[in-house]
Amino acid sequence: MITLNAHAKINLSLDVLSKRQDGYHNLKMIMQTLQLHDTITIQEIKSGIEIECEAAYVPNNSSNIAYKAAEKMVVKYGLDAGVRISIDKKIPVAAGLAGGSTDAAAVLKGVNSLFKLGLDQQELMEIGKTIGADIPYCIRGGTALAEGIGELITPLPRMEPIPVLLVKPRFGVSTASVFKSLEIDKITDRPKTELLINALQRKDTHFIANNLCNVLESVTAARYPLIDKIKKDLITKGAIGSIMSGSGPTVFGLFDDTEVAKKAFGILKKSRNDCILTYITND
């Protein structure tokens, strides 16, 4: 039996460069791991794949992406056994935090260890990308640039650990529907990706916080005015920067002071009954 932490991510930036012939989009994103994580337990059983997760809206069958990851490993490596996967879900579902992708990444790593397959990180990332575009990033984690459809990963200097407040409205958002509504030629405000990378190199957290940018935000915010209200709330309560993560609806605020962040957490927890709040650090 093996137990692994599957970490959530936020996007410090998200740019959509073009739409591809196959329907996917070419992206350029800076990803950052959070302390927030699901816990995945993987156990060897005689045959087949079993999955259990008590969280609402997470499938307990072959449509769970963690199941697909296990199935891929069992078939690809001809394992003469099955696996039972148990997911203790702490990452909000359909939230823009890569909850499913990170579970799948943990399953690939866990099966590799449990059955002593000896695959290195690059090999696991190659398998991961055949299951989902965000999985290669989730296998590596940390601070990274993700390009292509999200699967081409370049490690970046680690972002300094700072307080992060996640504010997740009590509804989920379908990533596919957000991309469908995006009009790429009408995007005016794009992330300054190279400048953000320079800021990571010189550990300039304030530059990063001032230049957070996600081109999907206006699409989700047009549907849900709550997104802009949360951003305003976070800035008013002392966040040094705030944007929506991924396709949303989670909005995060970055803070440079633990006490200010904790106070904001306390106030918003009371005033924002329409959201789930999480106080953590990146890293």
Ligand code: ATP
């Ligand atoms: P991303 O940030 O990669 O776009 P997300 O955080 O917005 O992903 P997920 O939490 O991965 O979204 O959930 C998207 C959908 O995937 C949900 O509707 C859920 O039913 C389904 N799903 C399948 N497997 C899982 C899993 N292991 N954990 C969470 N959701 C899962």
